[in-house]
Amino acid sequence: MAHASAGTPLSALASGPLTGRIRVPGDKSISHRSLMFGAVTVGETRIEGLLEAEDVLGTAAAMRALGATVTRDGEGLWRVSGLGVGGLLEPESVLDFGNAGTGSRLTMGLVGGHAVAATFVGDASLSRRPMGRVLDPLRRMGVEVIARKGDRLPLTLRGPDTVIPIEYRVPVPSAQVKSAVLLCGLNSPGVTTVIEPVATRDHTERMLVGFGAALEVTAGPAGERVIRLQGRPSLKPQAITVPGDPSSAAFAIVAGLIVPGSDVTVENVLLNPLRTGLFTTLLEMGADLTIENERVTGGERIGDVHVRSSRLKGVAVPPERAPSMIDEYPILSVAAAFAEGDTFMDGLEELRVKESDRLSAVAHGLAANGVPVEEGETSLKVIGGTRRIGGGTVPTHLDHRIAMSFLVMGLAGQAPVTVDDTATIATSFPSFLGLMTGLGARFEAPQSAD
Numbered sequence: 001m002a003h004a005s006a007g008t009p010l011s012a013l014a015s016g017p018l019t020g021r022i023r024v025p026g027d028k029s030i031s032h033r034s035l036m037f038g039a040v041t042v043g044e045t046r047i048e049g050l051l052e053a054e055d056v057l058g059t060a061a062a063m064r065a066l067g068a069t070v071t072r073d074g075e076g077l078w079r080v081s082g083l084g085v086g087g088l089l090e091p092e093s094v095l096d097f098g099n100a101g102t103g104s105r106l107t108m109g110l111v112g113g114h115a116v117a118a119t120f121v122g123d124a125s126l127s128r129r130p131m132g133r134v135l136d137p138l139r140r141m142g143v144e145v146i147a148r149k150g151d152r153l154p155l156t157l158r159g160p161d162t163v164i165p166i167e168y169r170v171p172v173p174s175a176q177v178k179s180a181v182l183l184c185g186l187n188s189p190g191v192t193t194v195i196e197p198v199a200t201r202d203h204t205e206r207m208l209v210g211f212g213a214a215l216e217v218t219a220g221p222a223g224e225r226v227i228r229l230q231g232r233p234s235l236k237p238q239a240i241t242v243p244g245d246p247s248s249a250a251f252a253i254v255a256g257l258i259v260p261g262s263d264v265t266v267e268n269v270l271l272n273p274l275r276t277g278l279f280t281t282l283l284e285m286g287a288d289l290t291i292e293n294e295r296v297t298g299g300e301r302i303g304d305v306h307v308r309s310s311r312l313k314g315v316a317v318p319p320e321r322a323p324s325m326i327d328e329y330p331i332l333s334v335a336a337a338f339a340e341g342d343t344f345m346d347g348l349e350e351l352r353v354k355e356s357d358r359l360s361a362v363a364h365g366l367a368a369n370g371v372p373v374e375e376g377e378t379s380l381k382v383i384g385g386t387r388r389i390g391g392g393t394v395p396t397h398l399d400h401r402i403a404m405s406f407l408v409m410g411l412a413g414q415a416p417v418t419v420d421d422t423a424t425i426a427t428s429f430p431s432f433l434g435l436m437t438g439l440g441a442r443f444e445a446p447q448s449a450d
């Protein structure tokens with residue numbers, strides 16, 4: 001798999017009003033899981049609307065390497081014929097996950113549940129990210145690990161003959177850690193229990209139930225989520241339609257709010273309540289944002305998100321909202337730069353271990369474009385009311401969300417905003433530039449400095 005390489009800079013320029021209706025590609029979290037669960041299900045799982053971006057294509061390649069048959073027809077329908085829980089095969093070469101935290105960490109759980117050895121590699125960004133959060137519980141489940149110092153990629157796992165079912169209290173709010181433990185527990189002879197003090201996205205739980213696993217979620221004495229999964233289920237093939245990714249929709253939605261005169265609708269967006277923290281926050285900021293055509297499909301709430309440009313005001317974002325908008329802080333920070341008054345965000349420690357240190361990357365990007373910020377260890381304050389935004393170049397550190405967020409900033413700025421690299425956008429949202437241009441956004445190769 002090609003790794004995103006540095007070096008395709010782009011500038012975004014002030015646009016006229018953005019107008020139109022778009023659909024963004026399928027949800028990344030549901031796409032990864034559709035392929036993985038299909039790979040441990042006997043029979044043919046069909047997936048419509050799969051996100052065809054580098055991260056998810058890496059998961060498709062990994063599932064093939066583990067023995068599943070994964071195909072795509074000319075209409076974009078994906079078919080996965082799997083091997084059943086416990087049936088995955090030892091891959092003959094390394095599994096390359098590129099830039100994808102979700103793809104790599106969830107597959108570690110899946111592979112750890114099988115008595116096979118597999119080696120995981122990724123790009124420079126993924127090789128810096130902490131894997132101990134997943135490897136610690138997997139070791140307790142009997143998985144052998146050989147990893148670089150500090151539990152970084154590249155690493156090799158070998159699953160035990162019999163997976164030990166454990167009870168695990170997730171020490172950081174992370175759907176990836178929760179999911180890795182559950183995926184390893186799928187092939188244990190007993191009940192795996194995961195305790196989540198803070199709720200994170202629940203796609204693993206919902207989809208495993210949909211595939212026929214015996215999984216229940218109850219509330220613990222302190223309100224924590226207690227998830228119990230009976231191991232070795234016989235999963236049933238599914239027909240899945242992946243809704244639009246709210247984390248991708250966020251870019252067009254914020255652009256529509258901050259570019260004067262805009263009127264933008266993003267259709268068919270996943271509105272799972274554990275994913276909609278950004279929309280709640282934008283409404284608190286005074287956004288003209290409405291949900292239209294709301295419906296339930298495949299057990300998930302979906303709707304069209306309609307925004308008109310709005311005068312936003314700064315707010316304090318409650319830290320407990322962080323898991324429901326964890327990937328949206330970069331674009332929220334851009335919205336905050338155009339608001340009157342200050343926006344304060346706290347509880348952001350997880351932002352430091354994403355594709356980049358997003359807290360630092362956002363703070364530097366805003367400052368480089370004239371927006372005053374205060375970066376704390378786990379917090380960010382964006383000072384609103386700047387009259388001249390733009391003119392800076394933003395280092396993206398192999399981080400797609402930093403690239404897209406600052407391009408959106410340039411569309412509403414008083415001077416162009418340049419990002420140093422757009423190649424990583426292909427990891428999650430390859431049609432970003434085309435869709436935004438269709439709404440009226442202007443991008444161009446940066447003017448040289450001399």
Ligand SMILES: O=C(O)C1=C[C@@H](OP(=O)(O)O)[C@@H](O)[C@H](O)C1
Pocket residue numbers: 028029030101102173174175176177179201326327350
């Ligand atoms: O489980 C998932 O699909 C994801 C979980 C989140 O990561 P963490 O579990 O590290 O918070 C999120 O940032 C990522 O984009 C997708």
Ligand SMILES: C=C(OP(=O)(O)O)C(=O)O
Pocket residue numbers: 099100101102103327354355401428
């Ligand atoms: C954090 C993200 O993804 P991952 O952890 O899957 O690399 C993201 O897409 O913002």
